[in-house]
Each structure stands twice: as structure tokens, then as C-alpha cells.
Amino acid sequence: PVMLIMKRRYEFWFCTLALNKIGAITIPATHLLSTKDIVYRSNAADIKMIVCVPETEVIQHVEEAEDKSPTLKVKALIGEDREGWLNLNTGMESSSDQFIRPVGAGATKNDDIMLLYFTSGTTGMPKMVNHNYIYPLGHILTAKYWQNVQNNGLHFTVADTGWAKSAWGKLYGQWLSGSAVMTYDFDKFVPKNMMEVIEKYKVTSFCAPPTIYRF
Structure with a gap:
């Protein structure tokens, strides 16, 4: 199992497809996880590797969790060199x-x-939810008939890759329905900036949580 803490970085799509192809289990996770959260997930799922964004707090939590996560053997950062970590981008370029x-x-x-997701843990500790290799087929319906993606179009779902909405909302079903997917990474939601991105790249279909539409 490999945990991906990658926010909305485009490398998430590279990693996910690569893990799918080699038969490794992908565990998307939010960057909001604490050290305790990472330890719990690592031990519950026997996580062997963590790939994460090069952000100080995220790195700190992963490193603090390492000693209490005996199955964790490899750590990788997106696009940065750091002692004890692999550079994901350098590795991809040399592969x-x-x-x-x-x-x-x-x-x-x-x-x-x-795929393996952990529930939010609102009623006790987070629980593991597994999805097998047939899972992507179910979301052809999601993309084609709910999101109304277009063949040769560009679909944009607003979701951190740590949430399940990312897998069903901007990956498998959308590609299988013939649409490209748009990713836009940001730390603070600014409606004007997002509208400019949508206009610039000619997004043809859009999906977002209800909170986005308040603006």
C-alpha cells in the first residue's frame, strides 16, 4: 500500500495510474492529517511508502510518524530533494x-x-473502505450522465485528491467517457481566480461541493 498526500498536484494522476498498473494499493489522503492520523493509517493498512507535497507541516508529520510506523520503508517528495526522501520527479525523469x-x-x-480510503471517523476511529479494479467502470455513469462530461471536452472537479470525490469525480469515469480532466492547485479558494482559470482553459463541464456555489 502507498499513501498519496498530494493535494491537487498533477503528479497525483501519474502516481495513481502507475500504482494501478503494477498492482499496488493506492491510499489517497488529505494534507490535513496529523502525526497521530498518519501513524494510525500506516499501521492499520501496513503502508509501505508515502508520497507527499513538499510542505513543511506535512513533511514534519510524516517524519514524526515514521518511528511508530514499522511497515513504512520509503518516503518521496514531489520535486524536492531532502535527506531520507526520494525526489519523485527526478525518479520519473530517470525511469x-x-x-x-x-x-x-x-x-x-x-x-x-x-483503492483504499479511510472514512472520516465521525463515529469512532476511521475505517478502511476498499475498492477493486472494477470500481472505475461504475463511474462511467457518474461522469457521463451526472456530470455530463463531453467527449474531447475538459472536465473540472474541485476536490483535494485526498477525498474520494477526486477518484470518482476527476479520474476514471471522466477519462473513460472521453474527457480530459483539469487540475488547479490552490491553498485558498478565491472565486475570481477560479473563474479566470475556467475561462482561460475553456472548461466544458464542472463539479464542486455546495460550499463553492455560495460564492
Whole structure:
């Protein structure tokens, strides 16, 4: 299992597809996790690797959690060098562009776990929710008939990649329906800035939480 704490960075899509292809379990997570949260998730899911944004607080929480997370073996940062961490972007640049699909016992199967999310924990400790390799097919309906994405269009869902809305709202179903997806990373929501991005890139379909529409 690999935990991705990547906010709205475009590298999330690279990592997720790569993990899907090799049969590793992807665990998207919010950057708001505390040290305690990371320790709990690491031990509950036997997390082997964490990839995260190069933000001081996130890095601090991961490093503080490391000693209490015995299965955690590898840490990687997006685009930055740091002692004890891999540089994700450097690794991607030096990797081969040829992919040899695993076969035999290493091949992925429809009922293998592909995605794992932790619930919000509003009624007790967060619980693990698994999705297998058939999961993306279910969200063709989401994209095509609910979001009304267009073939050769550009879809924009406003969601941190740590939330499940990211997987069903701007990844599998949208691509399978023929639409590109737009990602826009920001720390503070400024309606004017988002509207300018939508206009500049000619977004053809849009999905966001109700709070966005208040503005």
C-alpha cells in the first residue's frame, strides 16, 4: 500500500495510474492529517511508502510518524530533494518509458484491491473502505450522465485528491467517457481566480461541493 498526500498536484494522476498498473494499493489522503492520523493509517493498512507535497507541516508529520510506523520503508517528495526522501520527479525523469505489464502471479485481477480510503471517523476511529479494479467502470455513469462530461471536452472537479470525490469525480469515469480532466492547485479558494482559470482553459463541464456555489 502507498499513501498519496498530494493535494491537487498533477503528479497525483501519474502516481495513481502507475500504482494501478503494477498492482499496488493506492491510499489517497488529505494534507490535513496529523502525526497521530498518519501513524494510525500506516499501521492499520501496513503502508509501505508515502508520497507527499513538499510542505513543511506535512513533511514534519510524516517524519514524526515514521518511528511508530514499522511497515513504512520509503518516503518521496514531489520535486524536492531532502535527506531520507526520494525526489519523485527526478525518479520519473530517470525511469524507462517502457512498461512491462506483470503476468502470472503478479498480474492484477478484477477482485484485487486497487483503492483504499479511510472514512472520516465521525463515529469512532476511521475505517478502511476498499475498492477493486472494477470500481472505475461504475463511474462511467457518474461522469457521463451526472456530470455530463463531453467527449474531447475538459472536465473540472474541485476536490483535494485526498477525498474520494477526486477518484470518482476527476479520474476514471471522466477519462473513460472521453474527457480530459483539469487540475488547479490552490491553498485558498478565491472565486475570481477560479473563474479566470475556467475561462482561460475553456472548461466544458464542472463539479464542486455546495460550499463553492455560495460564492
